[in-house]
Amino acid sequence: EIVLTQSPATLSLSPGERATLSCRASQSISTYLAWYQQKPGQAPRLLISGASNRATGIPARFSGTGSGTDFTLTISSLEPEDFAVYFCQQRSNWPPYTFGQGTKLEIK
Amino acid sequence: QVHLQESGPGLVKSSGTLSLTCAVSGVSISGLNWCSWVRQSPGKGLEWIGEIFHSGSTNYKPSLKSRVSISVDKSKNQFSLQVRSVTAADAAVYYCAMGSIPGDFDYWGQGTLVTVSS
Numbered sequence: 001e002i003v004l005t006q007s008p009a010t011l012s013l014s015p016g017e018r019a020t021l022s023c024r025a026s027q028s029i030s031t032y033l034a035w036y037q038q039k040p041g042q043a044p045r046l047l048i049s050g051a052s053n054r055a056t057g058i059p060a061r062f063s064g065t066g067s068g069t070d071f072t073l074t075i076s077s078l079e080p081e082d083f084a085v086y087f088c089q090q091r092s093n094w095p096p097y098t099f100g101q102g103t104k105l106e107i108k
Numbered sequence: 109q110v111h112l113q114e115s116g117p118g119l120v121k122s123s124g125t126l127s128l129t130c131a132v133s134g135v136s137i138s139g140l141n142w143c144s145w146v147r148q149s150p151g152k153g154l155e156w157i158g159e160i161f162h163s164g165s166t167n168y169k170p171s172l173k174s175r176v177s178i179s180v181d182k183s184k185n186q187f188s189l190q191v192r193s194v195t196a197a198d199a200a201v202y203y204c205a206m207g208s209i210p211g212d213f214d215y216w217g218q219g220t221l222v223t224v225s226s
Contacts, residue, residue, distance in 0.1 A: 001170075034212065043203055043216035044154070055214065087154055091211025096169040097144075099154035 002026050002093050004100035006086075012108040019075040021103045023088035028068045032092035035064055035073045038102075039084045047086075048073065075105075083107050110134040112204050112217035120198075122226050126191040130204030130217055137180060138162050142210045143187045145178060148219070149200035159210065160187055167210075199224045 003026040013019055023033065031051035036044035046055045048064035051071060061076040075082055088100040116128035130143070137143060144159040158168035160178045168176050172191070180187040191198055201221050205213040 032211070036213075043205075043219050044213070045216070046212075046214055049212055089154070089211075089213070091209075094211060095156075095158075095167045097156040097211045099156070101153050 001096060002029060002090050002098050004088050004090055004098055006088060006100035006103045008103060009101075010104045010106060012106050013078055014108045015078050015080055017078050019073075019078055019082070019105055021073040021086055021105070023066075023071040023073070023100050025069045025071075025090060025092075027093070029090045029092035031067045032090055033064075033066070033071050034089045034091070035062075036087045036089065037082075037084050038087065044087060078105075080107075110206070110215045112206065112215055114202060114204050114217045114220040116220060116222075118221055119223050119225055120194050122195060122224055123193055126189070126194050126198060126202075126222055128189045128202055128204075128220065128222075129186055130188070131184075131186045132206065133185070135206070135215075137185050137187065138182050141206050141208060142212075143178075143180065144205045144207075144213065145189045146203045146205055146213070146216075147198075147200035148203065152200075155200075157189065157191075161210075194224050196224050196226075198222070 005024045007022045033051045035048040038044040052064045085102045111133045113131045120126045145157040175192045177190045201219040203219045204217040207214045
C-alpha cells in the first residue's frame with residue numbers, strides 16, 4: 001500500500017499570501033495524484049487530477065506540480081474561502097487508492 | 109448537474125451489518141463511471157473502501173475485502189455498500205463518490221454519519 005505523507009500538518013497564512021503544500025509518496029506514482037479541498041461539514045472537492053490538471057470550475061490560483069514521489073499544491077494568492085483542509089490521493093497502485101493525512105490551511 | 113445522495117441507518121449495532129445506498133442523478137451509472145465508497149473518521153482520515161463499475165466488476169481495499177460488498181442497481185441508478193460484522197472502528201462518515209476513471213473522485217455525496225452501538 002502506498003503511503004502519502006503531507007506537510008506541513010498545519011499552515012498559517014494571511015489572505016493574499018502564497019500557500020505551498022507538499023505531498024510525498026512512499027514509492028513512485030508517476031503523475032497519478034489528485035488534490036482535494038475539504039471544508040467543515042462538507043465532502044471533499046476535487047481540485048487537481050493527474051498532478052497538474054485543474055478540475056472543472058477550479059480557479060487558476062490553484063496549481064499542482066510534481067511527478068514520481070514529490071508533489072506540490074500551490075495557491076498563488078489566498079482568498080478567504082481557501083482556508084480549509086487539503087488532501088492528496090493516489091491512484092497509481094491499487095487497490096487500495098490511498099489518501100494523505102491532510103494539511104490544514106488556517107488564517108494567521 | 110451530477111448529484112449523489114447517501115441514505116441508510118445512522119446507527120448500527122456492533123457485530124451487525126451496515127447498509128448504505130447512493131442514489132445518483134444527473135449522470136447514468138450505465139455510462140463509463142466508476143462508483144466508490146470512501147469513509148472518514150477522526151482517527152484514520154480518508155479511507156477508500158471499494159469500487160464498482162457498471163458492469164459489476166469490483167475492487168476492494170484488501171484489509172476490508174472479507175467484510176465488504178458493493179453492488180449496483182442500474183435500473184434505479186444507484187449503488188450500495190454492505191459492511192458485515194461491524195465494530196467501533198467502522199464508525200465514520202461514509203461518502204459515495206464517482207469518477208470516469210478508476211480512482212478519480214470527481215463527484216461526492218454529502219456524506220452520512222454512521223455510529224456503532226454496543
